[in-house]
Amino acid sequence: MQNQVVRTRFAPSPTGFMHVGNLRTALYEYLIAKSMGGQFVLRIEDTDQERLVEGAVDIIYNTLRKVGLQHDEGPDIGGEYGPYVQSLRKDLYKPYAEQLVEQGKAYYCFCTKERLDALHESKDGEESFGGYDRHCRDLPKEEVERLLAAGTPYVIRQKMPVEGSTTFHDVVYGDITIENRELEDQVLLKSDGYPTYNFANVVDDHLMHITHVVRGCEYLTSTPKYNLLYEAFGWALPTYVHLPLIMGKNEDGSVSKLSKRHGATGFEDLVKEGYLPEAITNYIALLGWCPKENRELFTLAELAEHFSIDGISKSPAVFDYDKLTWFNAEYIRNMPQAEFIAAAQPYFQQVFGDKQVNLEVLATILQPRVTKLTEIPGIIGFFQDLPDYDKEFFINKKSKTNLENSVTMLEAAIAELEQVEDWQLDVIHERLIALAQQLEVKNGTLLWPVRIAAAGMLVTPGGAMEILAILGKDEAVRRLKIGLEKLHH
Structure with a gap:
């Protein structure tokens, strides 16, 4: 395997939004491939037809595009090992499953849904072989042929070893051993002819020459099932890279697996909250990976240059929204002004509509202060409407x-x-x-009342001059006259 080109794949199921855990997996797969001069493949795993969500494939493409994870092969650009959508590969899998039946490594299972449900509800099912009692494992050949000839619905199950244990190596977690009695005779081919997720995964990874399988550590205990399939076919095992869990902070200070109760967990939701895709990507890269040098801010190209598998941690990573906000503020401050104006445009429009405003001055006062783009309307709302304020503000x-x-x-x-x-x-x-000099007062003595009258607020982004410039002459003078009138009453 050392002479092989490193090939990783991101293989999402189009079942909804892109969770930060999925995005981190995609990011690490991309970084592993690129840091080792390899290829990053996109494969859509849609074999679970019941869970498909309309528009979810577009979400996958849009998210990868926004964060800059350009795949080398995939459904949209093709490649040597297509098609890259599992439902289009449907006819590939059955011959492989039948091959294992012929070799005595798998078998036809005719158990009805009712029987399996009853089994799972009883203790017998729980205590035997991971949940299935292997009822059809040793059916006589004649019985199998009779049921097949009669058109009885079936699935194909893999014969798992009933004794001993299976050990595999993961580059993050080291050697992992699972007792074989915990492994169910897993279904490879469902009664509708579609492969199961596990089976299609292994077949496709082999056919697409995937060298590194990267996924969450919740799949550690499933890995022996994958390896037993590779071994049943006589195929080379991939390198496994299991990633630590992403946790969220609870109100009481404890942590639990990141979920919506902790805040936004989807990429699009975070973008809607005003986070920049680049900041999200940079922050997520550090959830479970530690760079060798003491720095935190990386472009995607720099991440690819510095990334190494041995920097991945076993320890769970905590998703800290305050830290993400810090990253975001850094990215906003470092943006070229034109780029900031373009990103902030929708938020400017909420306040100004189609009114012409000096956006350069607006950007100058906002860019050093804003931590999330969504803060903009709240910060500059006074430009739209002069708040009602107390004349004591002038003191x-x-x-x-x-x-x-x-x-x-x-x-x-x-x-x-x-x-x-x-x-x-x-x-x-x-x-x-010049006016302050003429009046023989300090600049602040003139500018404080001007700023209060112009903004109607004690704390403002930018000083009096910037606020006047953005308001425009007519509105600025109008507001100063309102302030003067307020002082006279």
């Missing part, structure tokens, strides 16, 4: 303002600003600084 010890001198400052500012024709930030800045 500020540090700026040396009171109700009397604020009147003087606003009157002078209104007179000065009404004369400004080129309403640009640098022009407003120049005129107001």
Whole structure:
């Protein structure tokens, strides 16, 4: 296997949204392949027809595209080992299952659903061979042929060893041993002719030359079932990489497996909450993997360059929304301004609609302050409507303002600003600084009442000049006059 090209595959079932656990699996599969000069394959596993959700395949494609995980082969771009959708490979699996029957490694099972349900409800089923009592395992050949000829519905089950144990090696968890008595004679082919997830998985991984199987550690105990299939066919085993659980923090400080009660757990939900795809990807990469160098911020290309399997941890990782928010703020601050404006556009529109606004000035004051894009409407809502505020806001010890001198400052500012024709930030800045000198007051003494009147808030993103520039001349002067009127009453 050392001379083989490393090939990983992301094989999601289109059953709904993309959970962060699925996304991390896809990311690690991509990073393992790319860090070792290999190939990353996308395969859609839709054999469980009852659980399929309309539009789920599009969600898979859109998510991978947004986070930049470009696959080398897949349903949309083809490849040497297609088709890459399991339902289109349906006819492939039955001959393999029948081959195992002929070799005595699998058998036809004619047990009805009613019998199996009754078995699972009774203690007999629980105590014997993982849940199935192997009723059909040793049926006489003549009986099997009679039932087949009569068209009796059947499944094909694998014959599991009834004694001893099965050991396999995982690169994260080391050697794992499972007692064979815990292994059920698993169904390989269902009565509708579709393969089970486990069976199709093994056949497809072999036919697609997948060298590294990457999945959550909840599959550790299932791995002997996969290996026994590989061995039954005489196929080479893949390298197994099982990933630690992702946990969420509970209100009492304890942790449990990440679920919706902890917050958004789907990629699209996190994006809707204002997180950037790049920040989500960077953060998820560190949920279970530790880089060799002391840093946290990585582009996808840098992750591929620095990733190594030996950095994957056995310990569960805790999904910390505060930490994700920190990552997000870092990414927002480091974006080129034009990129930030494009990402923030939907949130600007919520406040301004189609009104023309100086977006460069808006971005200058927001980019250093915003931690999530969804915060934007709340932060800049005062641009849309002047909040009702108390005239006591004009009093500020540090700026040396009171109700009397604020009147003087606003009157002078209104007179000065009404004369400004080129309403640009640098022009407003120049005129107001000169005005403060002319009035022989500190800049803050003039700018505090101007900012309060313009914004109606004690705490604002940006200072008086930026707020005036964004409001536009007419609205800015109107608000300063409202402030003056408030001070007169």
